[in-house]
Amino acid sequence: MKQKYRNIFLLFGIAAIVIMLCTFDMDYTDLWQNLLRAGRWFPAIVGLWVIIYLMNALSWYCIIRDGKDCPVSFWYVYKLTISGFALNYATPMGLMGGEPYRIMELTPYLGASRATSSVILYVMMHIFSHINFWFFSIFLYIALYTVTWEMGVLLTVIGAFCLLAIYFFMKGYKNGMALRTLKLLCHVPFVRRWAMGFVERQRETLERIDSQIAQLHQQRKRTFYLSFLIEFLSRIVGCLEIWFILNILTTDVSFAACILIMAFSSLFSNLFFFSPMQLGAREGGLALAVGGLAIPSAFGVYTGLLTRVREFIWIVIGVALMKVGNK
Secondary structure, three states: OOHHHHHHHHHHHHHHHHHHHHHOOOOHHHHHHHHHHHOOHHHHHHHHHHHHHHHHHHHHHHHHHOOOOOOOOHHHHHHHHHHHHHHHHOOOOOOOOHHHHHHHHHHHHHOHHHHHHHHHHHHHHHHHHHHHHHHHHHHHHHHHOOOOHHHHHHHHHHHHHHHHHHHHHHHHHHHOOHHHHHHHHOOOOOOHHHHHHHHHHHHHHHHHHHHHHHHHHHHOHHHHHHHHHHHHHHHHHHHHHHHHHHHHHOOOOOHHHHHHHHHHHHHHHHOOOOOHHHOOHHHHHHHHHHHHOOOOHHHHHHHHHHHHHHHHHHHHHHHHHOOOOOO
């Protein structure tokens, strides 16, 4: 990527960090007291994401490599993973900054179509594993708790949504998704003209990208399921963050309960995907999730606070990494 484009992404990330600092809705003295209360657990919470991002990068690297010669090292992919997620966390709507950045960084190594298809495939895998994680949590809840009539209705709605989403993702893996997505944008106001022009100019490239997406699922199933398994397990490992935080407040919480808290809070916060860092939505989702499991809602607010600080630290790290290790 040219330095001027990298600097634009860097300036965008710095601006997002400054805005977050100025709009943080807690007194910094209170914030410091809460961090002191966390003690040794807080470094463990931050350090846990070294492992989670490592698993995310490995899932993506499986897709990039896919039995072919790969001119990109795993550690470079690891760096792009952290920086890409940092840009996504700081961007309203999500997936608006990190993906173009990853594509532009990989294009000199892999070519435009292979770089684009690998990023699209990983985004699809990331979301697909998230949906399967929500679906898995339904059965975990049924196994551990008594299902009331109201909860039964809610779980049925969530299950129906997950099954519908899984169906559409499998269709996308079978036939490709790049060209279809842009054709849908051709009907969206404000971006319609741009999307129609882009489809006309780049139809051949988009068809090649869709072909590469379809080949992963149809012809290289081992790579597909390995990438999915790693990404799904990263969701389970991520639940340790909730367990670490709740152990600051109480010892009466199981890891299975933390999986359910993570699943239902992330489902709620993703309904508000248009908010940068999902401000407010995550804290509300955590409070509702822990309340639904007979855990004090204040624990959810505290969990949301520490999660927000951890996320901010990794955004700073990801933005800084954009200027490190570039050839």
